Amino acid sequence: MNRSRLGGQLLRCESPMHSSLITRLCSAGGLILTLAAPGFAFSDTQNFWASRCIQELANRGIVGGYPDGSFRPNNPVTRAEFATFVDRAFLTGSGTRGGATFRDVSRNFWAYDAINQAAGAGFLSGYPDGTFRPAQNIPRVQVLVALSSGLNVTPTQSPEVILNRLYQDAMSIPAYARPGVAAASEQQLVVNYPEVTILRPNQLASRADVAASLCQGLRLAAIPNQYIAGYVPATPTQPRTATIPQGTLMVTRSGTQRVILAPQETLPLTLNVAQEVRDSQGRVVIPAGSTIQGRLQGSQFVAQTITIGGQTLPLNATSQPVRRTQAVTERSLRPILPGALVGTAAAALIAGVSGDRRIEAGEVLAGTVTGAAAGLNWGRKPEQALRDFGIGAGLGAAVGGLSGDRRVTPTEVLGGAVLGSVVGGAADRRQIREVIVVEPATDFVLTVNQPLAVPLP
Numbered sequence: 001m002n003r004s005r006l007g008g009q010l011l012r013c014e015s016p017m018h019s020s021l022i023t024r025l026c027s028a029g030g031l032i033l034t035l036a037a038p039g040f041a042f043s044d045t046q047n048f049w050a051s052r053c054i055q056e057l058a059n060r061g062i063v064g065g066y067p068d069g070s071f072r073p074n075n076p077v078t079r080a081e082f083a084t085f086v087d088r089a090f091l092t093g094s095g096t097r098g099g100a101t102f103r104d105v106s107r108n109f110w111a112y113d114a115i116n117q118a119a120g121a122g123f124l125s126g127y128p129d130g131t132f133r134p135a136q137n138i139p140r141v142q143v144l145v146a147l148s149s150g151l152n153v154t155p156t157q158s159p160e161v162i163l164n165r166l167y168q169d170a171m172s173i174p175a176y177a178r179p180g181v182a183a184a185s186e187q188q189l190v191v192n193y194p195e196v197t198i199l200r201p202n203q204l205a206s207r208a209d210v211a212a213s214l215c216q217g218l219r220l221a222a223i224p225n226q227y228i229a230g231y232v233p234a235t236p237t238q239p240r241t242a243t244i245p246q247g248t249l250m251v252t253r254s255g256t257q258r259v260i261l262a263p264q265e266t267l268p269l270t271l272n273v274a275q276e277v278r279d280s281q282g283r284v285v286i287p288a289g290s291t292i293q294g295r296l297q298g299s300q301f302v303a304q305t306i307t308i309g310g311q312t313l314p315l316n317a318t319s320q321p322v323r324r325t326q327a328v329t330e331r332s333l334r335p336i337l338p339g340a341l342v343g344t345a346a347a348a349l350i351a352g353v354s355g356d357r358r359i360e361a362g363e364v365l366a367g368t369v370t371g372a373a374a375g376l377n378w379g380r381k382p383e384q385a386l387r388d389f390g391i392g393a394g395l396g397a398a399v400g401g402l403s404g405d406r407r408v409t410p411t412e413v414l415g416g417a418v419l420g421s422v423v424g425g426a427a428d429r430r431q432i433r434e435v436i437v438v439e440p441a442t443d444f445v446l447t448v449n450q451p452l453a454v455p456l457p
Contacts, residue, residue, distance in 0.1 A: 042071035049193050050208045053215040053222035062088045063211055073208035079124070080111040080134035082143065082210060086123045087114035089214050090150065100125075102132035109134065123150030141173060141201035143210055145180035147189050147217055155182040162186060166229050167199045177201065189216045190229035199229070242279040244286070244452040250317065251275040252292055252444045259296070259341045259438040267296040267341075271303075271444055285454045292317075292446070299436050301444050308454060316450040322438055 042058070042065050045051045054071055057063040062085060065071045077085075100119035105112055115132060118124045123146045126132045148154075155162055159182035163170040166185055173181055181201065184190050191212035192198055215222045225231050252271040261267050270293050277286035286308055292315060294303040301319040305312050 043069040045071045045073055048073055050212050050223065053220065054211050056220050056222045057211055057214060062214065074206050076137040076204045077207055077210050078134060079132065079136050079138050080115060082138050083118040083124055084111050084114040085210060085214060086118045086150065089218060091117050091121055102126050102130060104131040105134055121150055137204045139202050140205045140209055141177045141181060143205045143213055144184040144190060145177045147213055148180040148183040151217060153183045153187050155179055155186055166197065168197050169199055173201045185230050188228050188230055189213050191216060191223055191227050192229055193227045196227055196229055240456040241453045242283055242285045242456055244277060244448055244454060246448055246451050248448040250277055250446040250448065252446055254438055254442045254444065256440045257341050258440055260435050261296060262435055263298040269294060269296050269301065274443065303446055313454065315452060317446040317448045319444040319446050322436055
């Protein structure tokens with residue numbers, strides 16, 4: 001009875017429940033293999049130099065073991081077995097079709113399909129007499145030539161230079177194989193254990209030798225580096241950067257909300273880059289739409305950070321002063337209050353005047369800003385502060401009346417009250433006679449004050 005073992009469980013190969021891969025393994029005639037289920041480990045490879053590689057290949061169904069749970073890494077590999085390994089590693093699901101037939105490989109031979117697939121893909125070839133010799137053990141040099149041929153790699157410099165540099169026994173490499181072995185060496189497909197500079201090209205390839213080269217061909221990173229011929233540690237790539245020099249001008253734009261603040265106030269604000277910024281090589285370093293976070297300090301915007309493609313960088317840049325100001329009068333302020341973001345007074349003052357103890361700071365205005373109202377009103381007579389608060393509240397209510405919008409909320413009215421409190425306090429102290437107004441979509445031209453290094457994608 002032909003049987004295989006899966007994860008320690010004996011499996012009848014004639015069972016209709018087994019997979020196509022098990023079918024192929026079971027069809028290996030006298031070669032009875034063990035497939036590795038997750039967590040399965042071969043009994044004779046756990047402390048072996050290529051154990052990780054062998055386990056990786058077994059997990060992928062590329063190599064198998066024996067019914068006793070062993071892998072037998074030092075056993076030789078026949079040409080038929082090697083063709084099967086290559087077929088599973090590189091050709092399964094690739095659509096490659098067999099392109100050769102050999103007179104000593106009959107259609108009912110267990111590895112017929114794998115041999116013809118591997119030959120058709122250029123990994124293997126037969127002998128001049130039309131035979132494949134499937135039972136012949138394959139030497140190491142043929143394994144390397146097969147991989148370089150099937151993977152279509154060629155040396156980038158003289159084979160003699162490559163081989164003499166890497167191997168003490170380079171002279172023993174057959175002439176026909178030298179270009180293929182050189183190409184395989186450049187691609188780091190050659191694994192030599194225990195001495196990396198000794199190739200042993202004409203020695204029969206062991207199951208561990210073949211497994212190691214397959215792992216390298218599949219780029220599984222499962223072989224210790226000290227056994228990989230020509231191994232060169234990868235040089236960490238430094239992220240490319242471009243520098244925006246000092247003095248660069250950046251055109252930015254504010255959002256859709258009008259902003260009103262007193263000259264003494266500081267207001268957090270986010271701007272959008274309106275025009276892309278390129279470096280001296282013409283590369284786009286700061287795309288349009290990048291965001292700049294900073295603050296309005298009176299009439300000037302001071303940048304603090306810039307966010308480009310999800311990465312936030314410090315930015316030292318300032319704008320020219322905002323030129324538009326508005327006189328502090330009821331008539332001039334009434335039309336610009338609706339929907340504006342205004343410097344806010346203390347929520348406690350509002351709650352105290354309105355009598356609504358439930359009002360919280362976040363309910364005062366649509367936006368939360370740093371206001372100067374508390375400072376400007378400190379030490380004033382209560383009736384003066386209340387007067388200005390009432391004027392502002394009246395302005396807010398008047399907005400609803402003038403617009404015919406009966407949905408004006410107490411919060412909007414309180415917004416007007418806050419403005420009244422701010423500007424009233426400042427006017428009483430003769431500190432300001434006007435407020436700064438930033439209209440929606442206002443352009444700010446920023447000057448970069450310190451060079452900015454920006455990582456490139």
